[in-house]
Amino acid sequence: MIRFNNVSKAYSGGIIALKNVSFTLAAGEMAFLTGHSGAGKSTLLKLMSLMETSTSGSIHINGTSLSDVTYQQIPYVRRGIGMIFQNHNLLMDRTVFDNVALPLIIEGYSHKETKKRVEAALDKVHLGSKLKSFPSMLSGGEQQRVGIARAIVNKPPILLADEPTGNLDPKLSLEIIRLFEEFNDMGVAVLIATHDLGLIARLRYRTLTLKQGSMINDGLIEGMQTSG
Numbered sequence: 001m002i003r004f005n006n007v008s009k010a011y012s013g014g015i016i017a018l019k020n021v022s023f024t025l026a027a028g029e030m031a032f033l034t035g036h037s038g039a040g041k042s043t044l045l046k047l048m049s050l051m052e053t054s055t056s057g058s059i060h061i062n063g064t065s066l067s068d069v070t071y072q073q074i075p076y077v078r079r080g081i082g083m084i085f086q087n088h089n090l091l092m093d094r095t096v097f098d099n100v101a102l103p104l105i106i107e108g109y110s111h112k113e114t115k116k117r118v119e120a121a122l123d124k125v126h127l128g129s130k131l132k133s134f135p136s137m138l139s140g141g142e143q144q145r146v147g148i149a150r151a152i153v154n155k156p157p158i159l160l161a162d163e164p165t166g167n168l169d170p171k172l173s174l175e176i177i178r179l180f181e182e183f184n185d186m187g188v189a190v191l192i193a194t195h196d197l198g199l200i201a202r203l204r205y206r207t208l209t210l211k212q213g214s215m216i217n218d219g220l221i222e223g224m225q226t227s228g
């Protein structure tokens with residue numbers, strides 16, 4: 001699904017954001033990506049979604065080598081990845097339905113097919129009754145679930161989340177992670193970038209840890225307290 005082989009990224013100005021990073025995430029796997037601010041988490045996610053390009057090394061996403069992707073092919077690669085953001089990037093002047101429908105409208109789905117898929121996506125995040133609401137009428141947790149519905153509406157095999165629980169309390173954070181687990185159980189690969197060590201400790205998933213651009217740990221973080 002995702003394969004990084006010796007990937008480095010230097011930004012103009014000389015900052016080396018990633019150094020020789022290698023890992024794979026298989027279909028149906030779920031992992032956390034953690035590390036302090038500036039460790040390189042966002043850079044890693046941006047490389048996967050082709051918002052940045054690597055300086056060296058190779059990246060494969062859903063079998064495609066990103067170094068072979070032409071500018072015209074970028075949308076096809078991105079279609080295989082659902083992205084979820086901390087601030088969910090919803091259009092506040094559009095209904096929940098319209099927000100979730102957006103990726104399908106861009107792809108030219110028929111009205112009928114769009115309706116069917118949007119309703120199914122909203123059911124999966126338990127918001128089937130909020131089609132006509134505007135995001136401002138929803139709680140923070142519900143808004144994040146709309147963001148998740150939009151990310152999964154065209155059924156990508158990979159979900160990438162950048163601090164998806166950053167604005168949520170521990171209970172709502174757990175609900176969001178439980179949703180990711182439901183997609184993961186259906187075979188979707190899920191990578192969640194987070195600072196939230198409490199969440200990581202409670203859930204005990206594989207955890208990729210970056211420090212100053214290097215991958216210093218890949219696996220369960222041992223010795224972490226799981227109380228609370």
Ligand code: ADP
Nearest residue numbers: 028029030031184203204205206207218219220
């Ligand atoms: P649960 O008790 O919630 O069923 P599992 O141990 O089955 O948890 O792990 C759930 C997911 O996390 C699986 O997709 C598994 O591949 C992944 N996972 C958990 N721990 C690790 C690990 N140490 N290394 C690799 N993958 C892991």
Ligand code: ADP
Nearest residue numbers: 011012015017036037038039040041042043044
């Ligand atoms: P994280 O998401 O873990 O906070 P980032 O990937 O955002 O880390 O940043 C890693 C390093 O790269 C930091 O030193 C950051 O300042 C630098 N960086 C990030 N984006 C850019 C950019 N567009 N230009 C130059 N440096 C950048």
